[in-house]
Amino acid sequence: MNVIKTKLNDVLIFEPKVFGDERGFFMETYRSDFFTEQTGSLPLVQDNHSKSAQGILRGLHYQLEHTQGKLVRVVQGSVFDVAVDLRQSSTTFGQWFGIELSAQNNRQLWVPPGFAHGFYVTSETAEFVYKCSDYYHPQSEVAIKWDDPSLSIEWPLVDGKQPNLSAKDIAGTAFADAPKFK
Numbered sequence: 001m002n003v004i005k006t007k008l009n010d011v012l013i014f015e016p017k018v019f020g021d022e023r024g025f026f027m028e029t030y031r032s033d034f035f036t037e038q039t040g041s042l043p044l045v046q047d048n049h050s051k052s053a054q055g056i057l058r059g060l061h062y063q064l065e066h067t068q069g070k071l072v073r074v075v076q077g078s079v080f081d082v083a084v085d086l087r088q089s090s091t092t093f094g095q096w097f098g099i100e101l102s103a104q105n106n107r108q109l110w111v112p113p114g115f116a117h118g119f120y121v122t123s124e125t126a127e128f129v130y131k132c133s134d135y136y137h138p139q140s141e142v143a144i145k146w147d148d149p150s151l152s153i154e155w156p157l158v159d160g161k162q163p164n165l166s167a168k169d170i171a172g173t174a175f176a177d178a179p180k181f182k
């Protein structure tokens with residue numbers, strides 16, 4: 001597994017070693033010992049899987065309590081995945097990082113606790129799979145507006161069309177008003 005630092009503190013890209021042969025391929029996608037050594041996070045406790053059509057944007061989400069770190073990847077299709085640093089003590093507070101994750105590049109992104117996370121589907125459909133460091137706690141969920149002008153996230157919108165959002169995400173909070181971490 002290759003590990004690459006990003007411009008945001010503690011956000012890491014993981015590139016699994018892929019063993020291709022005449023049958024197809026094999027890769028290890030998560031090892032708890034290696035993951036903990038690289039991130040300092042404890043083993044991950046919840047696995048999630050979602051499918052979305054092109055143009056769907058989910059985010060930017062986080063939980064204020066039971067704050068989750070997320071190890072995210074795409075098993076079908078491609079997305080533009082974004083992390084926003086909400087930790088006021090961090091030198092990269094308020095900054096965003098975006099990366100293409102796809103079933104072709106096999107890349108995984110580690111979005112640590114203290115970040116908002118979202119993704120936009122660029123392929124016809126995409127299946128998104130992720131592991132979380134804490135359990136779902138809907139009472140403490142927050143959604144920040146995907147297009148908050150103070151974040152200026154450069155989403156690669158297909159044909160320049162507005163993305164499709166859930167009602168919760170349409171009603172998202174402005175970055176300035178969203179609760180932050182220490």
Ligand SMILES: Cc1cn([C@H]2C[C@H](O)[C@@H](COP(=O)(O)OP(=O)(O)O[C@H]3O[C@@H](C)C(=O)[C@@H](O)[C@H]3O)O2)c(=O)[nH]c1=O
Pocket residue numbers: 048050058059060061062070117118119136166
């Ligand atoms: C996230 C989640 C949702 N659900 C349920 C609640 C709801 O009925 C349905 C869909 O939930 P949502 O609309 O919140 O799903 P979604 O918009 O896909 O939410 C996810 O977005 C990405 C960007 C993240 O980072 C995730 O942490 C999570 O917030 O699934 C669970 O049962 N467990 C979970 O862990």
